[in-house]
Amino acid sequence: MNENAKSMGIIESRTFNLAVDNIDTDQIIPGKFLTTTEREGLGQFCFYSWRFNEDGSEKPDNPLRQHQPGRQRVLVAGSNFGCGSSREHAPWALLDYGFQAVISSRFADIFCNNSLKNGLLPIVVDDNVLEHLLANPDHAVRIDIGNRRLTLDGYGDVGFPLDPFSAYCLTRGIDQLDFILQNEQAILDYEKSA
């Protein structure tokens, strides 16, 4: 992973496609894995029921087998990604699996919030852009977080919405907790005065 590029607010990657609508959080990480008490390593359960049979053997038609870790750090998925029950395990699992951003034409609100809190960037594009990406696997893309621009190699570039604080954190390569920790002096001052 190119941490320097990420910290400057640029993600350059190839895409990986899951051309399915309504991928819910239970598909992203099945409920039976939620009772773990750690968040590290959840990538092994990411899209588990697509990848594995009940007995743990790999499914012959596992779509993730085509995924090239490291090269493909941007997931492209059908509409309404992340619907279903609210669980922060979903972005944790996606991040741990190696994705930095997800592109879709629509995201569930709670998934969006949970992702941004955890440093996973959801990018909303219109149906035309999504269709183009889904029709062209392993697409080269460049994401400029600060300017909220998504550039598709050989297609053009489009804007995407991103709230100011998420952009603030993502372009600095920090998460929300880092931001609070950077305000240590203000917290100490408050504690002294309270």
Added chain:
Amino acid sequence: MSEPSQAASTLFEKVWKRHLVRNETPETPAILYIDLQLLHEVTSPQAFDELKRRGLGVRRPECCLATIDHSTPTSPPDADGTRHYITEQARAQVDVLHVNCAEHGIELHGWDSPNRGIVHVMGPEMGATQPGMTIVCGDSHTATHGAFGALAFGIGTTEVGHVLATQCLLQNMPKTLGIRIEGDLEPGVTAKDVILHVISAIGVDGGTGSVIEYHGSTVRAMDMESRMTMCNMSIECGARAGMVAPDEFTFEYLKGRPMSPSGANWERAVDEWKKLKTDPGAAFDRLVEIDAADIEPSVTWGTNPGMVIAVGSPVPDRQDPGTLDALEYMQLKGGVKLAGEAVDVVFIGSCTNSRLTDLRAAASVMKGRKVAQGTRVLIVAGSEATRRQAEAEGNFKGRQGSGVRTVLASPLTAAASAITGKVTDPREFLGGAA
């Protein structure tokens, strides 16, 4: 918004301002200092794990209070002390909380504590919840604590970690929504009916992005348990929190509780708490006025808590998809009364209605009467303290269960429905058996 005078503030604004570590900017949210974090076994493990991963400690363990309440079986242990958890992971969550609390020096009320209970019942019972505090918990019904004039947010696991590590929470400034309720409630009408009425009046998204302050003579006349029931359900209309200004009822409730201030500190605390009210002339971003006389015993007829009717009224006969879906799910016909529908299971409990006053209210209706044949009644006290007291007064016991088609109602309406085996207006049974 009209122009309020410089000094006039709402209750929310006073508590917010006192806890500001850093103001909101166009790019960054406000940093708010948190006085008390309530912890339980489900939403805390990953937060502790994240701290460990980053090499961070718990900033102020004395500002945390933990209990086990979500994954714990409500059935008593076997003779040899074995407890039957629903899954091994549930047992693991409880074990991990014990380890984390011991490691970080956090007070935990586990199986052996006489104070253990639903986190939102236990906090007030112990006097941990106090006026003017900022309180968080990784549970959506944390708004309950607002009944004491605290600002209480339900948060996710990521924020649980933020508060453990820094004692701070990131928040964009909410809007203020005043809900003013005036007049006397009719006999048989309870706080649960009031809040169901409020939610149906403003809609399940009517409170989105807001902190609600409930006020007016109806609220002033409510006991603390009633105020907790109302604040508890604030999130069901999308609000971030609900609050009631503290008054003599609040102080009376808190006096002498294990964690309440005592001696000279008590007087000082009460003097401070008395300042926690919305000033005359302070304006809410939005104000909704409700006449208490319009509120009847209420029930939900559909699939969200905004689908509310008076218990004796017909369910809506509309053709919009939302209504049709809900009617189909509930197997009801539009325009037909819900009252009289058969009830298989009556559950009195949950974090909204498991306090002693709730159980007493249900008992007042059931006294001298029998549960209808074919109807099962489950009553779960919200804490060990409530269970002991209720068992001393009557003989409540039970365990949690869940229904498929659920009707939300007050403990009175639930008890009346248990007697008849049908959805029933409790006013038929007021005053005990003839």
